Each structure stands twice: as C-alpha cells, then as structure tokens.
Amino acid sequence: MTVVTPFEGIGASVKRKEDLRFLSGRGRYTDDINRPGQAYAHILRSPHAHAAIRGIDLAAARAMPGVVAVFTGADMVGLGGLPCGWQIHNKDGSPMAEPPHPVLAQGKVRFVGDAVAVVIASTRAAARDAAEAIEVEYEVLPAVATMEAALAPGAPAVHDGVAGNLCYDWHIGDPAVNAAAFQGAHKVVEFELVNNRLVPNAMEPRAAIGDFDPTTGDYTLYTTSQNPHVIRLLMGAFVLQLPEHKLRVVAPDVGGGFGSKIFHYAEEAIVTWAAGKIARPVKWTADRSESFITDAHGRDHVTKARLALDAEGRFLALHVQTLANMGAYLSTFSTSVPTYLYATLLAGVYTTPTVYAEVKAVFTNTVPVDAYRGAGRPEATFLLERLVDVAAREMGMDRIEIRRRNFIPNDAFPYQTPVALQYDSGDYVATLEEALKVADWAGFEQRRQAAKAAGKLRGIGISTYLEACGIAPSAVVGALGARAGLYEVGTIRVHPTGSVTVLTGTHSHGQGHETTLAQLVTDRLGVPLAQVDIVHGDTAKIPFGMGTYGSRSLAVGGSAMVKAMDKIVAKARRIAAHLMEASVEDVEFDRGTFRVAGTDKTKSWGEICLTAYVPHNYPIEEIEPGLDETAFYDPKNFTYPGGCHICEIEIDPDTCQVAVVNFTAVDDVGRVINPMIVEGQVQGGVAQGIGQALLETAVYDENGQLLSASFMDYQMPRANDLPPVSVATHTTLCTHNPLGVKGCGEVGAIGSPPAVINAVVDALRDYDVRHIEMPATPAKIWGIIHAGQRLAAE
Incomplete structure (x- = not known):
C-alpha cells in the first residue's frame, strides 16, 4: 500500500468525496427508494387551526379505485403519542405541561396541517383523490395564533387542562443579585424585540417509507432523518411499542436538514404502523406546500431586556424576559431551545457579572416550533448584539469600544459565566481585530460619503458572538431534563x-x-x-x-x-x-x-x-x-465557537431595497480539519442569516391560517441577494476533546442576523431609528424614511 501524503489529512482542503455522486445525480435519497409492491399514502390535514372533530365519513374514500385502506386516529387508539425529548421544570420546581400529541388527531385538531386521516392507495394520485372524498364534520373553535392572544385572560385553551396555554415558566440566574446590580447602575438600557418565525425549507422535502416483513415480524423505516437511532428509540418504545431489534431505521442521503429533520414526525409512525396493517410497504413524500405546514418551524421569540452599565460603559447586569412559541404541540427538542440552548448563552462574549433570564413557553394554534440552525443561540446572539449596539448609542460610545471594554480577556479562561456554562478557550479581541481589518472598517466613512453622493444610504454593522456546540455531558443534561444521552x-x-x-x-x-x-x-x-x-x-x-x-x-x-x-x-x-x-x-x-x-x-x-x-x-x-x-x-463540556461578523449594506431610498454589498466572517471554530468545507459551511449559514434578517418570516392571520405558505409569499434568499462572503478563521483549540475542534455548522447563521440589522439601523441613522424588526423589508424601511421626511417637513 502506498503511504499517503499529509495533504489529505487534517488541514487539507480536500474536495468532498460525496460530491461526485451528488453532482452526477447518483445520490440515494428516501424518495429514490421504492419497495416491491409498495402503496402510497396521502394524509388528510385539517384546514382549521382549532376545531372539534364531530364525525368522519370514510365510506366514499374507501370505495374509490385503487384504495387499499383508510385510517383515522380511532384506529390508533392504544398506541402512544409523539414524545418530547426534554422535560423542563417551572420556577417552583413543578414539571412543565406536557399534553399528548397523537399521531393522527383524536377528538380535536389544533393547527392547520394537523393530520386527521391517512389514505393508502396503489398510486399517489389515487390516494390524493380518495382523501378529497373524506367528509369530516368540524366544529370550528376560536383559535389563538399569537402568544399575546394565547396569554390573554379568558383565551381559548389549545389543550384542555393546560392553564393559560402556558407550557412552563422557567428561569435561570439569581434574581436578588441581579436586582441589586441594577440599583447602582449609571445607565439602564431597556429594549424589546421579536425573533421572527422561520420555515426551514430544506432542499429535500421530508419522505418516509414503512416496510413490514410478515415472515419475521420485522419493520423497516426509510426516512429523511438526521438521527435514525433516536427515531428508532422514540418511535419504537413510545409510539408503536415495538422492541428495538424488530425495528430498523435507515436514513440514506439527506438533502439538507438544518435541524428540521432531527425530530420524530407523525408521518414516520403512520407509514411504519400502516405497513404492518396492510402487510405491504407504504410510501409518503411531502410536497412543498405540505412542508410549510408540517415541518417544525424555528425561532419565534418575543423578548424584553434590560442592561445595566456603569459610567465607563461596563456591563453590570442583564435581565431578560422571553416568550417562546411552542406551537400546538411539543416537538422532540422544542422545550430545550428557549431554555438551556438560549438563556445559558446570554452572557455571550462579555464579562457581565449577573444575568437573570425568565422564559415562558406558550402553546398556540400554529405549527410546532423546534430547533432550527443554531437553535437558541441565534436568538440569544441577536438579542445581545442588538442590545449592545443600542447601549453604545445611548451611552454615546463607539460600537467597537464598548465591545472591547466588556470582552472576556484571554487570561480569564476557563471562564465561568453567571448562567451555568464555563467557557474553556477563546480570543475575542483577535477575531474582532481580524474582521475589522478584512472588512476595512476604518475606510467605511469614505464609502458612506461616496454612497451618499450617489443618492444611497450606506451602513455597517458588527456582531461579536459565541455559541455552544456538542451538547454535553450526558450526566449534566440528564439532570437538566434531557431524556437521552448525548x-x-x-x-x-x-x-x-x-x-x-x-x-x-x-x-x-x-x-x-x-x-x-x-x-x-x-x-x-x-x-x-x-x-x-x-x-x-x-x-x-x-x-x-x-x-x-x-x-x-x-x-x-x-x-x-x-x-x-x-x-x-x-x-x-x-x-x-x-x-x-x-x-x-x-x-x-x-x-x-x-x-x-x-x-x-x-x-x-x-x-x-x-x-x-x-x-x-x-x-x-x-x-x-x-x-x-x-x-x-461523552464530552466533558460544550465546545464554544465564537467570532466576529461584519456586514456592509446599501439602501436605495427610492425603492427601499437593501443590498448586502460586503460581508466578513472571522470565526474561531477550533482546529480546522478541512478549510474548504469550513468556508462553505460558514457561507451557507450566512446566507440563512441574511435570509432571516432581510427576507424570511412566517405570518399567520388571527384565525391561525399561515399566510406565507408558499414561495410566492415566503421569500427565500437567492444568489443575487447575497454578496461574496470573506471567510477567515482564528484558532484557539478546544481544551477538552482530543481533536481541539469546536464546530462550524451553525456559526454563520448565529453571527450574521445582528450584523445585518445593525448595518440597516446604521444606514438609517439620520432618521433616528433605534431598531427595526426582522425581516427588514422595503415596506418597513419605506415607512421609516417617509415618516422621517414628514417630520422634517413639519
């Protein structure tokens, strides 16, 4: 055997081995798999956000050509519901509200898209046609489509027995110490913002094939999943009650996940169970419209924050109150996102002595919400980095200086934060300085003036962030409510x-x-x-x-x-x-x-x-x-990537369109195994972050209808929305894993949204703008510019 050169090892920009099959169309995705004799499933979904099911007439559907079987929730009575993988406790120590999540609706539907019945037929078209023949008698009930509506006195209950639609009321930190720190503050900055709801929209829609071998009693599920063993555990033990050695889960090539394919979905259980009932394979593939109303959504926080500072601009205390939307049911890891993946990151890269966070999780009549690229860390970073910019403005300080003044110094590691986590390594000054250099921060004013002469508004924004990866260790997260090892x-x-x-x-x-x-x-x-x-x-x-x-x-x-x-x-x-x-x-x-x-x-x-x-x-x-x-x-600790992102934008005041003209990302992801892959991961994350900041949002009406349920109404970033992204790395090694790696898959989506919005606010500085909510659409900017022009005229 020829001994390899070191250029293929750690640090080499080796071309991806898997790309040959992907680019030549030889990938093997779940929808590419077809089992002998398979039938096709179509799921009838609720058109109402909240309704009682008074009756279901299946006779016409069962008589349709090609129909093999039709099932409803009544056929699955006795099986388990979809489980939640993380239990959170309230401030008083009591467990969270954990209402059942039936695979097929039983008695009620709770969001538009809730599964009511499944038709299995010889073709997809036959299954779809038969589903249209099912007659469901609904008693439409009042819906709560927003957290504000869900928490209002006397609001309709999403789940009977869940008081006030509150899943949990959780906190972290010492409230007394936190309150005392505010008493002696020179300045208290108060701020409120929304982290907008997103639809993941992976390139490959979800698909699932259930197969059953009557000679052995073995089940096989082919599915678009990021963690097949966890799906096997959850579905086998909790839903279908099958011994694990009788259930095989196969996740072949997966065309994008971004978190939305971590979870155990109802369709996986439906096709697996149905395959056993009819003794032949059953295949389901989502179309894009179905994905909008069935894939778990991401983000959706409303937050109030207060930051205390001394006369020199040093942070003394942070108090955060967040409402987090759970949607209609608890998805697999939904409860952990606004708690242990969000509030524990509110120290960021700063030496804030005390942080106290309160989080209320709320049920609404909307699609369930769960982890989406970054999962809690983008929400924490966006809050913190917007708040720091607002604080700099109200203190009359430079945005860079206030960050430098509050950074955790290099000699402070390992650094214990006031919100549980202990960072092992980092160099926040180095990533900042490198980003300022690459982005030519010093030359920005000259570019701003040139843009002004051309009739454009130019702005620059910065984000210095930190995230936590590789959730660990199992003993600790288990004590915090995780129901699985990590x-x-x-x-x-x-x-x-x-x-x-x-x-x-x-x-x-x-x-x-x-x-x-x-x-x-x-x-x-x-x-x-x-x-x-x-x-x-x-x-x-x-x-x-x-x-x-x-x-x-x-x-x-x-x-x-x-x-x-x-x-x-x-x-x-x-x-x-x-x-x-x-x-x-x-x-x-x-x-x-x-x-x-x-x-x-x-x-x-x-x-x-x-x-x-x-x-x-x-x-x-x-x-x-x-x-x-x-x-x-089993890791001893999280890893802690961090870095600095700088965004430069230009606004055309006539059209109010925002153009991202430059983006710089300097990240510390620990030891870099393949620089080319790191660069691609960062660029992809930045694209998603720009999408959230400027383009994407899920919008519901007051009746719980998703108004942005197609690409006609939900704007995804395209190539012409994105600038060249300058990517660089500055390495400090993780001290507790043998590779020294920290993780790179999420950093782009975490650091970029606040950098973009900070740049937009900077571009609108002459209009006295304190904040603009994501996405910063032309309509919002038009309102700001024209309101400012009217004030000037008056």
Whole structure:
C-alpha cells in the first residue's frame, strides 16, 4: 500500500468525496427508494387551526379505485403519542405541561396541517383523490395564533387542562443579585424585540417509507432523518411499542436538514404502523406546500431586556424576559431551545457579572416550533448584539469600544459565566481585530460619503458572538431534563489489506462528513483517503449513536473515532513489536509506518493489518486476531465557537431595497480539519442569516391560517441577494476533546442576523431609528424614511 501524503489529512482542503455522486445525480435519497409492491399514502390535514372533530365519513374514500385502506386516529387508539425529548421544570420546581400529541388527531385538531386521516392507495394520485372524498364534520373553535392572544385572560385553551396555554415558566440566574446590580447602575438600557418565525425549507422535502416483513415480524423505516437511532428509540418504545431489534431505521442521503429533520414526525409512525396493517410497504413524500405546514418551524421569540452599565460603559447586569412559541404541540427538542440552548448563552462574549433570564413557553394554534440552525443561540446572539449596539448609542460610545471594554480577556479562561456554562478557550479581541481589518472598517466613512453622493444610504454593522456546540455531558443534561444521552460512538474496522471502514453514529445532511471524517483516519493511520469508507444512517449497520445536530459531528463523533483509532494503534503496535522482536514501548507509529526507535527496523501499515487477520506469526495467546475497535465519547463540556461578523449594506431610498454589498466572517471554530468545507459551511449559514434578517418570516392571520405558505409569499434568499462572503478563521483549540475542534455548522447563521440589522439601523441613522424588526423589508424601511421626511417637513 502506498503511504499517503499529509495533504489529505487534517488541514487539507480536500474536495468532498460525496460530491461526485451528488453532482452526477447518483445520490440515494428516501424518495429514490421504492419497495416491491409498495402503496402510497396521502394524509388528510385539517384546514382549521382549532376545531372539534364531530364525525368522519370514510365510506366514499374507501370505495374509490385503487384504495387499499383508510385510517383515522380511532384506529390508533392504544398506541402512544409523539414524545418530547426534554422535560423542563417551572420556577417552583413543578414539571412543565406536557399534553399528548397523537399521531393522527383524536377528538380535536389544533393547527392547520394537523393530520386527521391517512389514505393508502396503489398510486399517489389515487390516494390524493380518495382523501378529497373524506367528509369530516368540524366544529370550528376560536383559535389563538399569537402568544399575546394565547396569554390573554379568558383565551381559548389549545389543550384542555393546560392553564393559560402556558407550557412552563422557567428561569435561570439569581434574581436578588441581579436586582441589586441594577440599583447602582449609571445607565439602564431597556429594549424589546421579536425573533421572527422561520420555515426551514430544506432542499429535500421530508419522505418516509414503512416496510413490514410478515415472515419475521420485522419493520423497516426509510426516512429523511438526521438521527435514525433516536427515531428508532422514540418511535419504537413510545409510539408503536415495538422492541428495538424488530425495528430498523435507515436514513440514506439527506438533502439538507438544518435541524428540521432531527425530530420524530407523525408521518414516520403512520407509514411504519400502516405497513404492518396492510402487510405491504407504504410510501409518503411531502410536497412543498405540505412542508410549510408540517415541518417544525424555528425561532419565534418575543423578548424584553434590560442592561445595566456603569459610567465607563461596563456591563453590570442583564435581565431578560422571553416568550417562546411552542406551537400546538411539543416537538422532540422544542422545550430545550428557549431554555438551556438560549438563556445559558446570554452572557455571550462579555464579562457581565449577573444575568437573570425568565422564559415562558406558550402553546398556540400554529405549527410546532423546534430547533432550527443554531437553535437558541441565534436568538440569544441577536438579542445581545442588538442590545449592545443600542447601549453604545445611548451611552454615546463607539460600537467597537464598548465591545472591547466588556470582552472576556484571554487570561480569564476557563471562564465561568453567571448562567451555568464555563467557557474553556477563546480570543475575542483577535477575531474582532481580524474582521475589522478584512472588512476595512476604518475606510467605511469614505464609502458612506461616496454612497451618499450617489443618492444611497450606506451602513455597517458588527456582531461579536459565541455559541455552544456538542451538547454535553450526558450526566449534566440528564439532570437538566434531557431524556437521552448525548455521547457518540465510532467503530474503526480495519480490513486485512489495510483499508478502513468507519461506522459512525453521526449523520450527514450536506456537511461533507464522508470527507472530513475520512481525513481524520488518513491523518492518524496514514491510509489514503480513497481507501476510507464512512458508513452512517442505518441502525442495522452502526452502533447506537445520537445523530447530527448542534455542530456535534466532529467534536463528539470525531472524538469517538479518535478514541477508537487509539485502540487500533495500540493493538497494532503490539503486533509490530512482536514481528520486529522489540518491546512495545520502543515501537513508534507515524502515518502508516511502524518503526523501532533508533533503528532502521520498520513495518508498513499493510503488513501489520494482514498479520492481524492472517496470524501465522502472531502472539495468539496475548492478542486476539483482527483490527476492529469501538469507542464511545461523552464530552466533558460544550465546545464554544465564537467570532466576529461584519456586514456592509446599501439602501436605495427610492425603492427601499437593501443590498448586502460586503460581508466578513472571522470565526474561531477550533482546529480546522478541512478549510474548504469550513468556508462553505460558514457561507451557507450566512446566507440563512441574511435570509432571516432581510427576507424570511412566517405570518399567520388571527384565525391561525399561515399566510406565507408558499414561495410566492415566503421569500427565500437567492444568489443575487447575497454578496461574496470573506471567510477567515482564528484558532484557539478546544481544551477538552482530543481533536481541539469546536464546530462550524451553525456559526454563520448565529453571527450574521445582528450584523445585518445593525448595518440597516446604521444606514438609517439620520432618521433616528433605534431598531427595526426582522425581516427588514422595503415596506418597513419605506415607512421609516417617509415618516422621517414628514417630520422634517413639519
């Protein structure tokens, strides 16, 4: 075997291995799979946000051509509902309200899109036609489409028995210490904002195929999921009540997830259960309109905040009150997003001595809300970075100086925040200074004046952010309400000729894991990249793992692989020592070569691998044959990427259109495995952040109808909405995982929205604008400009 050059290992911009099949149309997605004899499912969904079901007439539908079966919630009585994966406790210690979430509606529907019945037919068209023949008698009930309406006295109850539509009233921090800090403040800045609701809109809509083998009693689910093992656990144990060895979950290629494909959805349970009932495969594929009203939405916070400062502009205390929309039901991880993934990040990169946060989670008659790229950290960062800009303005300070003055200094790490988390490493000054340089912050005023001469309004905005990735450790999050472990697993299977198969519990939905994880093997074992195969996404092949989300795949999954490779190398050194008649302590290993220290005795990787499987000359009494090792890794702490994003925009005052003309992202993501993939991940996240800041929002009317339920009404960013994004990294290593990595998948979506809005507010400085809510649409800007012109005229 040829020993690989180091250029394929850690730090190399290797082209993505998986792109050849994707770009040539050879990807294998769930909708590409067709099982012999499969039928097709169409789900009848509620047109009402809130209604009692008084009757369902299925006779006409069952008589339609091609119909195999029709089921309603009455057929699934006795099965479990969709579970929530994280329990939160109220301020008084009582558990949150956790109403049942039936797979098919039973008695009531609670949002437009709630599943009422499923038709299974020989074709998709036949199933759709039959669904239209189902007659449902609804008694339409008053709906609450906003948190304000849901919390109003006497508001209609989304769930019977949930008082005031409140899921929980939670807090973190010391309220007495916090209140005392405000008493001595030189200045208190008060601020209120909305973090707008988003629809994820992954490139690939969700799909699911249920299959059942009557000869063995085995079920198989093919699904568009970021964590197949968790789906198997939740669906098998809690919903369908199947033993895990009788349920296989396969998630092949996944065309984008962004968090929306973490969760266990009703459709997965429906097709799996139905396949057993009719003894043939059942396939469901969402269309885009269906995705808008069934995929979990993201964000949707309303927050009031108060920041106390001393006379020098140093932060003394932060008090935050947030309302978080849960939608009609609790999605899998929804309850953790506004609590342990949001409020624990409110210290940001600053030395604020005391932070107290109160969060109320509210049920409304809308699509359930859950994690979306960044999950709580973008919400915290947007609040904090807008608040810092407002504070700088009201204190008469420079926006850069107020940040520098409050940064956590480099010599303070490990740094214990007042909201539970302890940061292990960071250099916030360095990322700031690099971003200012790349963005040419010093030359901005000259560009502003040139734009003004051309009749344009130009602004620049900054965001210095921090996030938490690789949620951990299991014992801690378990004590905080998580109902699952958050470790990861890696199996390194070395073959007799030296090639390697990696079995990982993480998953890929576009991040390039098949390349990046292979680079870890190349770097450690010296195996050429082409001879490393990454296997994921099939519970029948891989050990129990927790999937991919929260930028955990390298920090947690990669670390498990490193531990497994350490076992491989330790065993291989013992074999090499035997072959070279040396002590194990004297055998060195470096990228494919075993050497006796201080001699010219060597053995190649291939020789050792072959010996392990053909043990003719082998210490069989001391070492088992084979080279196949598994390791589990449970992190000691989160990882903490951070950085600085700078956005420069231009507004045409005639059309009020915002053009993003420059964007700079300097991020500390820990050790960089593949710079090209990091750059792509950051750019993709920035695109989503710009989308939230300027274009995207989910809008409901007072009756709970989603008005922005198609691309005609929900504006996604396009190529001409995005500028070239300058990406750079400044590395401080994570101190508690063996790779030193921190995570890069979410940073772009976290740092960019406040940078964009800060730039828009800066461009409107002559109109005395304190804040503009996302998305900063031309209509909103037109109102600001023309209101200012009227005031000037008066």
